[in-house]
Amino acid sequence: MKIDVVTVFPEYLAPLDLSLIGRARERGMLDLNVHDLRRWTHDVHHSVDGAPAGGGAGMVMKPQPWGECFDELIPGEAKPHLLVTSPAGRPFTQAMAHDLAAEPWLMFACGRYEGIDQRVVDYAAERMEVTEVSIGDYVLFGGEVAVLAIIEAVTRLVPGVLGNAASLDDESHNAGVLEAPAYTRPAEWRGHEIPPVLLSGDHGKVDRWRREQALLRTARARPDLLARLDPGSLDKRDRLL
Numbered sequence: 001m002k003i004d005v006v007t008v009f010p011e012y013l014a015p016l017d018l019s020l021i022g023r024a025r026e027r028g029m030l031d032l033n034v035h036d037l038r039r040w041t042h043d044v045h046h047s048v049d050g051a052p053a054g055g056g057a058g059m060v061m062k063p064q065p066w067g068e069c070f071d072e073l074i075p076g077e078a079k080p081h082l083l084v085t086s087p088a089g090r091p092f093t094q095a096m097a098h099d100l101a102a103e104p105w106l107m108f109a110c111g112r113y114e115g116i117d118q119r120v121v122d123y124a125a126e127r128m129e130v131t132e133v134s135i136g137d138y139v140l141f142g143g144e145v146a147v148l149a150i151i152e153a154v155t156r157l158v159p160g161v162l163g164n165a166a167s168l169d170d171e172s173h174n175a176g177v178l179e180a181p182a183y184t185r186p187a188e189w190r191g192h193e194i195p196p197v198l199l200s201g202d203h204g205k206v207d208r209w210r211r212e213q214a215l216l217r218t219a220r221a222r223p224d225l226l227a228r229l230d231p232g233s234l235d236k237r238d239r240l241l
């Protein structure tokens with residue numbers, strides 16, 4: 001998978017050099033590059049913003065650097081799926097992460113200030129798939145933190161990036177429910193014990209207990225997810241919970 005990130009704060013993306021994503025880059029599983037948008041400015045101040053048309057507070061990222069950036073990074077027929085992070089974007093979900101993990105080339109545009117001139121999005125949409133995406137209903141200073149979250153959620157689904165693929169099996173939001181609580185030794189810690197069933201060695205009981213706990217946890221924390229569950233995915237015992 002090829003990923004390009006365009007930002008005025010490349011140092012914000014330094015965590016992409018670390019841990020499993022860093023290892024996947026070193027092993028050639030991810031062709032991930034971070035680009036400083038100021039590379040495509042030509043004034044002495046390397047300015048990337050301008051006053052909002054129509055007035056108002058703050059500044060808007062001007063279109064020229066983005067256009068020249070696209071010209072250089074997308075020179076040929078092959079086009080990336082451009083993801084523009086924005087509070088006004090489509091909610092990012094695990095399902096979207098799976099879809100994006102199957103794509104050959106993603107490009108992320110990190111906005112700052114009051115956002116990117118809308119004509120950048122409209123111009124890009126004439127040439128490639130563009131999705132405006134949000135990681136939640138709150139407002140950040142810019143798009144970089146959202147891009148880090150999305151890249152982590154997507155790349156961990158790319159075959160080979162997450163060492164033990166089994167870790168993907170029962171995680172939250174995969175089967176529409178949250179994952180069961182996790183424990184490790186010691187068996188007792190500060191008066192709190194590991195639930196005995198987890199030490200029973202009875203894998204059938206452990207699986208049933210984890211399923212029950214996942215449903216109870218989902219009912220408590222995310223009843224909206226339960227409402228969306230396909231009734232066919234619930235067995236008789238589940239319905240009794």
Ligand SMILES: N#Cc1c(-c2ccc3cc[nH]c3c2)n[nH]c1N
Pocket residue numbers: 085086087089110111112113114115116133134135136137138139140141142143144146
């Ligand atoms: N994604 C996302 C975002 C943002 C965001 C994204 C880009 C910019 C550019 C200026 N301010 C921004 C906030 N805030 N909250 C989210 N869920």
